[in-house]
Amino acid sequence: MCDLARELDRLGHHVAFYSFVPPWRTRPLGLRDECNRWLGPWVAPFYVAERVARHPRLQRLAAELVVDVLDRVAARSLERCDVFIGMSGIGPRVAEIARRKFGARVFVERGSRHVLSQKAILEALPRPPGSGPPVGERTVRRELHDYQSADLICVPSSQVVQSFVDEGVSRDKLFCNPYGVDLEMFPPTLAPASRRTRTIVMAGVWCYRKGCDVLVDAWRRLPGTRLLHVGAVGDAPLPTDARFEHLDAVDQRKLSAIYAQADVFALASREEGLALVQAQAVASGLPLVCTERTGGADLRALLDDPSLVEVVPPDDASAFAAALGRALERAGNTHGLREPLGAGRERPSWRAYGERYHRKLLEQV
Numbered sequence: 001m002c003d004l005a006r007e008l009d010r011l012g013h014h015v016a017f018y019s020f021v022p023p024w025r026t027r028p029l030g031l032r033d034e035c036n037r038w039l040g041p042w043v044a045p046f047y048v049a050e051r052v053a054r055h056p057r058l059q060r061l062a063a064e065l066v067v068d069v070l071d072r073v074a075a076r077s078l079e080r081c082d083v084f085i086g087m088s089g090i091g092p093r094v095a096e097i098a099r100r101k102f103g104a105r106v107f108v109e110r111g112s113r114h115v116l117s118q119k120a121i122l123e124a125l126p127r128p129p130g131s132g133p134p135v136g137e138r139t140v141r142r143e144l145h146d147y148q149s150a151d152l153i154c155v156p157s158s159q160v161v162q163s164f165v166d167e168g169v170s171r172d173k174l175f176c177n178p179y180g181v182d183l184e185m186f187p188p189t190l191a192p193a194s195r196r197t198r199t200i201v202m203a204g205v206w207c208y209r210k211g212c213d214v215l216v217d218a219w220r221r222l223p224g225t226r227l228l229h230v231g232a233v234g235d236a237p238l239p240t241d242a243r244f245e246h247l248d249a250v251d252q253r254k255l256s257a258i259y260a261q262a263d264v265f266a267l268a269s270r271e272e273g274l275a276l277v278q279a280q281a282v283a284s285g286l287p288l289v290c291t292e293r294t295g296g297a298d299l300r301a302l303l304d305d306p307s308l309v310e311v312v313p314p315d316d317a318s319a320f321a322a323a324l325g326r327a328l329e330r331a332g333n334t335h336g337l338r339e340p341l342g343a344g345r346e347r348p349s350w351r352a353y354g355e356r357y358h359r360k361l362l363e364q365v
Contacts, residue, residue: 001087001109003180006030007354013361016081018074018094020047020066042073056132064138082365083107088153089115089142095149105364107175108150111273113163113293115143121271121293125208128235152364154357156274157295175360178298180350181279185253188339189260189284191331197243198328199226201262201286203255203277206246207234211268211291216244217317218268218324225328230258252280259284263331266324269294270314279348282308285338287327289320302347308340 005017006029015035017026020043023036043066050062067090075094078084084091084098088110098104112118115135122134147153147169154175155161161176192199200219206212206229216239219227227239230247238246247258255277259265265281267290274295282288282299290296291314300306310327312319339345346352 001085002026002029002031003350004085004109004354004357005035006032007350008357008361009035010351011354011358013358016079018070018078020044020070037074037077037079039070039073039077043069060132060136064136067142083361085109085154086146087111088146089139092142092145092149095146105151106149107152107154107364108146109154110143110147110160111156113160113271113273114147114167114169115140116167117163118271122209125270126235152360157298159293159295159297160273176298177353177356177360178295178302178348179274179276179279180353181276181283181348183283183345183349186256186259186280186283188337188341189256191285191334191336191338192261192263194332194335197224197226198264198332199228199262200264200266200324200328201228201230201259201281202266203230203258203281204267204275205232205234206236206238208236209234209269209271211270211314212236214315214317214320215266215268218321219266221317221321222324222328228258228262230255255280256284259286262286264289264324264327266320267291267294267296268314268320274298282340283345283348285334285340287330289323289327291320299348302344303340304342304344305340 005015009015016037017035018037020040022038022040023033026036046062046065046069050059053059053062071091071093075097078094078097080102081098081104084095084104085107086095088108095106099106119135152175153173156179158176161174164174165171204210213236226243228245231249259281265286265288267275269291271293278288278296288296288309290311292311293314296309297311300309310323312323
């Protein structure tokens with residue numbers, strides 16, 4: 001959302017960015033301080049409570065209070081607008097104020113699949129005892145309310161579009177706009193030296209939602225390879241194999257150097273909209289192996305060589321292993337600078353993302 005705000009501001013729109021993210025966090029991302037409407041002081045006590053709570057139910061309660069307070073405060077302080085863009089499930093009051101008081105069009109940003117599809121997928125995964133449902137009923141109600149009341153639902157990938165269509169939402173109400181990547185932060189990298197262990201890298205939370213158990217199963221079918229994970233550890237156990245390496249989460253500006261050491265990027269997710277790390281890895285020159293539920297398939301349209309991205313069904317370790325094998329073979333035949341985007345390097349940029357959004361705004365208002 002901050003990237004979107006920055007790009008729309010650059011294109012000449014008057015942007016007011018309401019969130020609990022302070023200016024000193026959005027400034028490095030390129031958003032001008034004049035655009036930031038910081039609501040942090042009102043939300044901070046509940047945000048801290050969510051972070052320090054130890055029981056899952058208390059965490060969920062605090063998270064719900066963060067959303068509720070953010071919505072109420074934003075509704076009271078909202079400036080006149082022609083378009084209100086809000087994250088789904090967070091701002092029903094402020095969206096209604098924008099529509100009723102100012103006659104604004106309401107765009108809802110949904111980064112994941114339709115909430116009912118998401119709920120069904122996540123409920124089938126292993127969960128710790130006492131953790132409660134992965135998607136609460138209050139969240140479901142808020143999401144469904146926002147889908148119904150929005151003038152436009154903005155989603156990042158075609159598989160998310162399909163999840164909405166499957167739940168009865170008209171395609172005419174959906175705007176598919178794949179997320180961008182910071183091309184300066186993720187430049188092309190040199191192919192690693194050939195006389196080394198071939199490396200598969202995955203970045204993100206190590207959890208069942210991201211199919212880490214499937215990834216490990218597939219990787220173990222590829223002897224002599226190394227699996228490198230970068231990110232936090234969630235509900236899935238880390239492998240104890242000698243060829244596995246884990247690095248704690250790093251600032252995304254350090255990911256480029258890590259990608260430079262790898263041959264292939266892998267993401268076996270069971271459910272998400274469009275993982276940003278995929279575009280970052282591809283911009284860095286890595287072949288991508290992903291499932292149909294990562295949004296990775298949409299990156300193909302942005303590449304001169306769509307075969308750089310291999311897409312397989314979720315929960316299929318055999319297919320994932322075969323795709324990894326092909327990608328590793330491809331990587332082994334690549335030397336020098338890895339530049340898969342070529343002359344179309346700007347196509348997956350945040351600038352291009354913002355320009356697509358800009359055109360949609362002009363159509364709608």
